[in-house]
Amino acid sequence: MAEAPPEDLAAALNAAGLDGWMTAMGLQLTRATRDEVEAELTIGPQHRQAYGIVHGGVHAGIVETLASIGAALHALPEGRSIVGVENHTSFLRAVRSGRLRAVARPIDRGRRTQVWEVSVHDDDGRLCASGRVRLLVLEPDAVLAGQRAGAPG
Template identity: 25%
Template sequence: MNEDRKEEILHFLNNWSEEHLAKNLGIIFTDVTEDSLTATMPVNKGVHQPFGIMHGGASCVLAETLGSCLSNVSIDQKKYYAVGTNITSNHLRSKRNGMVTGVAQFLRKGRTVHVSTIEIRDENDQLINHTTMTNNIIKK
């Protein structure tokens, strides 16, 4: 993928619409390749659960956003759209503040089914969450 196409995709993803959950959580897409997508999310009070650590749902939102968007930018969006059908998320380490980075990669990139693995890591490269997501590719 050339740099112009990469920048086009990142601009599209970061400006997809004015309001949605990913934007409300501060998720910013930072890199894309043919088979992967990367984004960051700040960890602050806005994503905490009552014990002052990142809510598992916030990790799931980052993971699902990455998995869904990876599938959608990898298909002909004029003919198809990708919808999530399964997500399995393992919360491996807590996080109180700072920044996390998620990377989605295709495990299988089929014609009608995409399976992605998403790893969310902190600034010290410690694995915070591991998620597997399945998307069905549906004809419009």
Template identity: 35%
Template sequence: MTELFQTMPFAERLGLEALSQTPELVRARLAWDASLCTLGGTLHGGVLMSLADSTGAVCAFLNLPPGASGTTTLESKTNFLRAVRSGYAIASSRPLHAGRRVVVVETEIHDDEGKLVAKVTQTQAVL
């Protein structure tokens, strides 16, 4: 299950852990670590965006049309709603549109208590 995440050295360096991978839903989590935080002990927004981008990329890849070789992010929009100060940030990515030229993915990040931390919409180009 972790094979797709292992193709992304940055995701592996951050410590992303694959939880499940299907074309309909990709889930991964990232453990809180002080080295990934900003002031106040909160996970850095860039770390949360990296979690969403990596999880969304796997989701897009699993929804590629026949003959495509991969994807690359064209656009990413993030709304941060609350901080993560301990535990895990858990990302769930679902395809909104899987076309011949683009795949649009929506990712929600929740904390250990199930509270919504961030919502991300990505557009991935089909290669």
């Protein structure tokens, strides 16, 4: 018997608008499962630094966001939360306009940590940035910045 494909929660997550950074940047999920997260961003003036190219923080933010979503979709069914503890993003090609497309996939999903890899491509399919994020898996009763980790702020 074939295993059912993983549930794609992209539309629900986009509609929920839970992540202020994603909303501010205009990052739209196109696929969100526990095994793969994809997103697109149309480049605008708010994404560019002084030289007119996409700011490295935008690339790093995309990397962190997609890895965090994927890791959370894996951990939430067990009542656990996720926080990033390390983000290493490399900027490989400057981009000024068009659309960025990114995809995140897990490298390792352990009981206490997860590691995800993310690639960001331009309209021509060229790799612009790549990153690896290590995330900590928090127990249901964990406190983070003075609140229970899973509790909305």
